[in-house]
Amino acid sequence: MNTVTITNLTKTFNNLTAINNLSLDIEKGKITGLIGADGAGKTTLIRLIIGLLLPDSGNVEVLGLNPFTQKPELVSKIGYMPQKFGLYEDLTVIENLKLYADLKNQPYDFDKMLEFTSLEPFQDRLAGALSGGMKQKLGLACTLLGTPEFLLLDEPSVGVDPISRRDLMKMVREMISPETTVLWSTAYLDEAHSFDTAVVLDKGKVIYNGKPHDLASTPQEFEEKVIELMGGYKNEPSKIAENYTYNKTFNFDPSPQPSPTRGEGENSSISLPNSPQKGKDVITCTVEADKLEKKYGNFYAVKNNSFCINRGEIFGLLGPNGAGKSTSFKMMCGLTKPTSGTARIMGIDILKNPAKARSNLGYMAQKFSLYGQLTVRQNLQFFAAAYGIGLLDRKKRVDEIIEVFDFQDVQNQKSEDLPLGFKQRLSLACALIHNPPILFLDEPTSGVDVIARREFWNHITSLAKKGVTILVTTHFMDEAEFCDRISLFYKGEAIAVGTPDELKRQAALLNPSPKSSPAREEEGLPTMEDTFITLIKESEE
Amino acid sequence: MKILMALIKKEFLQIIRDPSSIIIAFVLPLLSILIYMYGVNLDSVKVTLGIKNDDPNSEISTLVKSFGHSKYVNSIVFNNEKELTEAITRSKIKGAVIIPNDFSTKLSRGQSGDLLIITDGSEVNTANYVQSYSTSIANGWLNTSKFRRLANPVVVNPELRIWYNQDLNSHYFILPGSISVTMTLIGILLTALVVAREWERGTMEALLSTQVRKIDIVLGKYIPYFTLGMISMMFNVFLCVGVFKVPFRGNFLVLFSVSALFLFTLLGVGLTISSKLKNQFLASQVSLGIGFLPALLLSGLMFPINSMPKFFQILTMILPPRYFITFIESEFMAGGVNSIRLINAFFLTILGLFLFALVYKSTDMRLKN
Numbered sequence: 001m002n003t004v005t006i007t008n009l010t011k012t013f014n015n016l017t018a019i020n021n022l023s024l025d026i027e028k029g030k031i032t033g034l035i036g037a038d039g040a041g042k043t044t045l046i047r048l049i050i051g052l053l054l055p056d057s058g059n060v061e062v063l064g065l066n067p068f069t070q071k072p073e074l075v076s077k078i079g080y081m082p083q084k085f086g087l088y089e090d091l092t093v094i095e096n097l098k099l100y101a102d103l104k105n106q107p108y109d110f111d112k113m114l115e116f117t118s119l120e121p122f123q124d125r126l127a128g129a130l131s132g133g134m135k136q137k138l139g140l141a142c143t144l145l146g147t148p149e150f151l152l153l154d155e156p157s158v159g160v161d162p163i164s165r166r167d168l169m170k171m172v173r174e175m176i177s178p179e180t181t182v183l184w185s186t187a188y189l190d191e192a193h194s195f196d197t198a199v200v201l202d203k204g205k206v207i208y209n210g211k212p213h214d215l216a217s218t219p220q221e222f223e224e225k226v227i228e229l230m231g232g233y234k235n236e237p238s239k240i241a242e243n244y245t246y247n248k249t250f251n252f253d254p255s256p257q258p259s260p261t262r263g264e265g266e267n268s269s270i271s272l273p274n275s276p277q278k279g280k281d282v283i284t285c286t287v288e289a290d291k292l293e294k295k296y297g298n299f300y301a302v303k304n305n306s307f308c309i310n311r312g313e314i315f316g317l318l319g320p321n322g323a324g325k326s327t328s329f330k331m332m333c334g335l336t337k338p339t340s341g342t343a344r345i346m347g348i349d350i351l352k353n354p355a356k357a358r359s360n361l362g363y364m365a366q367k368f369s370l371y372g373q374l375t376v377r378q379n380l381q382f383f384a385a386a387y388g389i390g391l392l393d394r395k396k397r398v399d400e401i402i403e404v405f406d407f408q409d410v411q412n413q414k415s416e417d418l419p420l421g422f423k424q425r426l427s428l429a430c431a432l433i434h435n436p437p438i439l440f441l442d443e444p445t446s447g448v449d450v451i452a453r454r455e456f457w458n459h460i461t462s463l464a465k466k467g468v469t470i471l472v473t474t475h476f477m478d479e480a481e482f483c484d485r486i487s488l489f490y491k492g493e494a495i496a497v498g499t500p501d502e503l504k505r506q507a508a509l510l511n512p513s514p515k516s517s518p519a520r521e522e523e524g525l526p527t528m529e530d531t532f533i534t535l536i537k538e539s540e541e
Numbered sequence: 542m543k544i545l546m547a548l549i550k551k552e553f554l555q556i557i558r559d560p561s562s563i564i565i566a567f568v569l570p571l572l573s574i575l576i577y578m579y580g581v582n583l584d585s586v587k588v589t590l591g592i593k594n595d596d597p598n599s600e601i602s603t604l605v606k607s608f609g610h611s612k613y614v615n616s617i618v619f620n621n622e623k624e625l626t627e628a629i630t631r632s633k634i635k636g637a638v639i640i641p642n643d644f645s646t647k648l649s650r651g652q653s654g655d656l657l658i659i660t661d662g663s664e665v666n667t668a669n670y671v672q673s674y675s676t677s678i679a680n681g682w683l684n685t686s687k688f689r690r691l692a693n694p695v696v697v698n699p700e701l702r703i704w705y706n707q708d709l710n711s712h713y714f715i716l717p718g719s720i721s722v723t724m725t726l727i728g729i730l731l732t733a734l735v736v737a738r739e740w741e742r743g744t745m746e747a748l749l750s751t752q753v754r755k756i757d758i759v760l761g762k763y764i765p766y767f768t769l770g771m772i773s774m775m776f777n778v779f780l781c782v783g784v785f786k787v788p789f790r791g792n793f794l795v796l797f798s799v800s801a802l803f804l805f806t807l808l809g810v811g812l813t814i815s816s817k818l819k820n821q822f823l824a825s826q827v828s829l830g831i832g833f834l835p836a837l838l839l840s841g842l843m844f845p846i847n848s849m850p851k852f853f854q855i856l857t858m859i860l861p862p863r864y865f866i867t868f869i870e871s872e873f874m875a876g877g878v879n880s881i882r883l884i885n886a887f888f889l890t891i892l893g894l895f896l897f898a899l900v901y902k903s904t905d906m907r908l909k910n
Binding site: 047103 | 543544547548554555559743744752754907908
């Protein structure tokens with residue numbers, strides 16, 4: 001029995017083929033994962049299946065209905081959660097639930113749903129004021145109302161921390177009946193590996209359709225296989241890092257000393273390539289947080305946060321949504337004024353001399369924050385000017401960046417029309433245009449596909465080797481492994497600081513026998529994701 | 542029905558939570574009425590004139606005095622031509638009257654005396670005032686002076702009766718007219734953003750994947766903003782009649798019924814813009830251009846439609862404010878004139894229904910890309 005039968009489906013948008021003569025069956029009662037690079041056609045396919053888009057040619061049959069002519073009948077049987085969740089941010093949790101219950105002609109019976117989402121205490125909170133993870137749960141709850149026969153989730157776990165991601169998965173698995181079909185598009189390959197079926201899309205075509213376990217037995221291998229299917233990833237030396245020239249305005253303490261906050265044990269700091277010169281401004285930490293605190297009323301968003309990041313180090317801030325990572329970030333670059341404490345960038349106090357401190361900083365924001373109406377080149381020109389690059393050097397620098405980042409083909413395109421992976425590269429290009437010694441990256445890879453993420457991290461680690469200090473937040477636990485040190489954030493406080501292995505050992509001690517999973521690493525250490533969850537749970541108790 | 546009710550309830554909750562709707566509905570009328578009340582004045586104002594008398598005859602000095610006594614004119618006496626010229630150049634005076642030295646001599650001989658009236662052509666309206674005021678003051682003086690035998694005998698004696706607005710107080714028609722401009726802005730601005738907002742925030746995509754019908758979406762937008770718009774209309778009328786004491790001679794029931802039709806057309810304009818553009822920024826720009834400017838310039842409030850070029854006269858026929866301004870000015874000042882009520886209500890209904898159909902047609906039930 002198939003829930004969906006697609007035959008020879010084609011959909012184009014202004015000469016761009018999104019779905020290319022695609023045929024696919026989706027089995028009833030199974031969870032099917034939809035995987036693919038950005039622009040592979042995942043969202044378009046989902047929208048075609050429920051009749052939100054009309055195809056150029058081809059047929060689709062969903063639950064025995066034609067979505068293009070019988071959409072009104074079809075929608076009463078399905079639950080669809082779009083990428084932006086479809087929540088009304090100015091309505092409260094309970095008002096959103098009631099609205100969707102009315103729209104789906106369902107009774108107001110939310111007890112089980114509220115309990116499941118643990119949203120019960122937040123019923124009267126505006127949906128817009130919820131953390132990312134809670135929004136997702138609420139979106140899913142609204143979608144699940146009326147027990148749909150067919151559930152379609154478009155990247156429900158983008159930008160969500162590992163704990164919320166597990167909750168989300170649990171919620172779906174427990175709330176559906178065995179007959180329910182689920183189509184789940186995702187960028188997380190470990191997630192896709194746990195599904196019944198995996199469908200890999202590439203350029204609007206299905207390139208793999210089968211059991212994930214047939215492809216590989218562990219999520220890691222599965223990721224490698226999928227990358228291979230998608231054309232493979234060649235680990236080339238990063239041109240971006242090669243092009244980077246370290247600005248030698250500041251000199252450093254010649255011997256990289258372990259900072260006060262640095263954990264004992266192994267020191268994973270990368271050896272500094274340029275031997276520091278002795279000089280006047282000798283500083284130990286390129287980035288330093290000094291007892292940063294932010295209070296909103298009686299609520300501590302960030303509490304007594306201190307750390308010291310050495311030159312060329314990648315320092316990761318990890319934590320659930322709403323733990324205070326973004327607030328810390330904003331305080332570090334002087335966008336939010338701390339209640340007490342301060343931060344120093346290259347030894348310059350961000351409170352006393354914000355402009356000078358910031359000039360050493362390249363910042364990549366969580367959301368795409370470039371000018372969508374401007375072309376790639378214009379954005380670069382603007383940021384070059386904004387970072388104070390002189391008129392004469394500007395053109396040269398922009399040309400250079402366009403070449404290094406491979407923007408030649410898209411330089412005259414409006415940046416809002418670019419695929420997500422390009423947008424993210426452009427954001428990085430703008431952040432690097434003035435060769436800053438420090439990079440701040442706030443969830444830089446959120447929503448980006450696995451190959452683009454690998455490329456991105458190749459650039460980041462190479463930049464770090466050239467002496468760039470990097471502060472990064474992420475929800476991808478595999479990315480956390482790239483960090484030299486991690487600060488695990490929870491409820492506004494750093495609950496653990498150390499190298500990834502140190503944190504894993506800490507977790508292994510707390511939780512000697514983590515549930516056996518094939519994802520466990522050779523040494524018997526838990527995965528980063530298990531570590532994250534164990535440490536957070538521990539701090540709860 | 543249940544779905545429609547849910548959508549209406551949702552929209553009301555959003556209105557209450559979103560301060561901008563409340564600002565548009567209540568602060569905007571207040572500001573606008575204050576501006577039209579104290580900022581705009583179309584009443585004739587006193588003009589300042591310079592007078593230079595070169596005629597030494599004592600009888601002529603009474604002419605100079607009668608300029609000083611006029612309630613339409615402030616006069617300044619100059620003895621030096623250079624100073625007079627400079628005062629005009631600096632716009633200290635809006636015109637000048639120069640009495641030549643042979644003025645009384647000519648009049649005594651029974652000839653016609655020449656009077657030089659200088660006006661400032663860079664302000665055409667004021668120049669006209671200067672000309673007509675000076676002429677009528679001079680003629681008035683002639684009838685009372687010793688040269689009165691020279692004046693033409695008065696054959697026709699006009700008795701002036703000003704209908705509808707006895708005191709010629711321009712606020713009595715500007716304020717009701719301003720309601721029309723304000724309501725245009727409110728009606729369009731309130732709705733121009735609301736559909737675009739749903740597209741931008743992705744809630745429309747979620748709505749479209751439920752059993753919501755097209756008519757639910759359309760009415761779910763019309764009904765809440767109609768209600769809010771009518772409350773705002775009442776507030777406008779209250780400000781005009783209750784606070785600024787503009788006389789109202791018509792029937793409130795008729796006033797609000799026709800206002801309802803007017804609002805119905807405006808919501809149609811706003812919702813069409815919003816459904817077509819699907820972008821809040823663009824929608825707000827376009828609605829100002831389509832809503833505010835024509836309502837101000839082409840509706841007949843500021844410039845009479847009869848004196849517009851033919852093309853614009855025809856263009857005004859599709860502008861809802863044109864019909865409403867005619868109606869509301871008549872309803873306030875003249876009271877119930879059934880022919881005006883009916884014809885304007887008729888055109889508003891036609892426009893409103895047409896726009897409703899357009900909104901319905903523009904409402905997409907699927908995504909475009």
